[in-house]
Amino acid sequence: MQSINITVINPRFMAVFFGLGVIGLLLTLTTFRKFEQPRAWYGLVGTVIYLIGTIGVTLVGNMPLNDALAVVNPNSAAGAYLWINFLTDWTFWNHVRTIAAAIAAVLFTLAL
Template sequence: MDVFLVVLLVLSVVGSGVAGGVFYAFSAFVVQGLDRLEAADAARAMRAVNVTAVRAPLMLELFGTALVAAVVAVLALVAPGPETWWIVAAAAVYVLSVVVVTGGANVPRNNALAAAATDGPALAAAWRSFRPGWMGWNHVRAAGASVACALFAIALAIAW
């Protein structure tokens, strides 16, 4: 495996690991911390988080990693080696569990929370509606990104 491909593979390991860590943090303590607030206040806080999340640092990390993973998978398929299917599996897991789940499950819930009325009872109801589904899909993202990281690491170990 050439140096360029190894560098991209290392970026895939790091990027998917960071994504898994971000999602894990939300599942393990951020949202649970918000649950200690009144429901309307939790909704307000999550709305603020969602506004700040859609900026270059997180978007570049999540979607830049998806792009690098896709490029690594294509390059591995063009010049197959013993690590090829580990790379392809890792890229598929990452794209499906992070990109597809984020766009198909978490973002629509974020948008619904953002669109909720701003009075306390409406926000409290929006939080109670938002939280279970959002958290469930966030667990999927955390697990998927972590599995992708492990698969990329296996591929790197094989290629090295």
């Protein structure tokens, strides 16, 4: 997991991960004049869910766990203890991200 956390920090991943939030915001802002149309609300709600449920959860939930894991020796007792807690907590937040991203994708599709 330590090597995955290092590998994932690259320009391509960051562009896709954060870029979708930026694109969602830009598209939402461009449809402000059309908010009387139900489809515009799907885009707005999809953007909010993506930003909070995917990016927000990553920054507040997953990244602190990744940072804690990065500094521990995986072969130590402290590393084993941290790993047990890491698995439970990280998996929970990852499920939240996955569900939020799926809901946002459905809402973006409906907005089209």
